[in-house]
Amino acid sequence: MKRILIAIMSIVLVAGLTGGAFAYFSDTETSDVNTLAAGTLDLDWAGGDDLGTAYFALTNKAPGESGNASQTIKNSGSLPGELDITISAITNTESTGTTEYEGLGSGELGANATLALYVDVDESGTWTTGDIGLDANGTYYSYSAGDADLQYDTFNTYDSASWDNVYNGLMAAGAQDAVVALWAIDGSVGNTIQGDSASFTITFTLEQAAVDA
Secondary structure (H helix, E strand, O other): OHHHHHHHHHHHHHHHHHHHHOOOOOOOOOOOOOOOOOOOOOEEEOOEOOOOOOOOOOOOOOOOOEEEEEEEEEEOOOOOEEEEEEEOOOEEEOOOOOOOOOOOOOOHHHHHEEEEEEEEOOOOOOOOOOOEEEOOOOOEEEOOOHHHHOOOEEHHHHOOOEEOOOOOOOEOOOOEEEEEEEEEEOOOOHHHHOOOEEEOOEEEEEEOHHHHO
């Protein structure tokens, strides 16, 4: 019995001495300085952040005259974004009969001055393939047959117009295009618009696409 007890104690002792000698392969790596940084959406109009800059300010115009205006729009941020464009309500200001020919009415200039808007994607300065036409009803149209494609509507028709997702996709970081306005005053309108004016505000919004999701 004594020999058996000594033998058992010897086995336990050996197990105790060798138990800590077993080892497994290991490899430790460290990931340092983990950070989370937000990108930016920064829409510039006419080369800066001041959207108070007028698109066009036309004075002393007469029936039969026409012209155009163009300004650049750029995503100066680090993230792509969805571009939306909105026009405010059209404000028609009557001259209140300051000339003997002026007819008193409502919205006469806005009803007789026309406007066509498009995004000049290649900044060529002309309506060409790839440009995006902005119809007054909030839809889009494409170049196919030259200037005949351009959709002119009266200023009053653009009242509260809006265009969602102008590019049908995202405006890339660093992308820049021009927004072109072509205007004309009906040559047959006569004295009724003398001294009148029409005005509106255009708002450009660059947002994450998820906002509309």
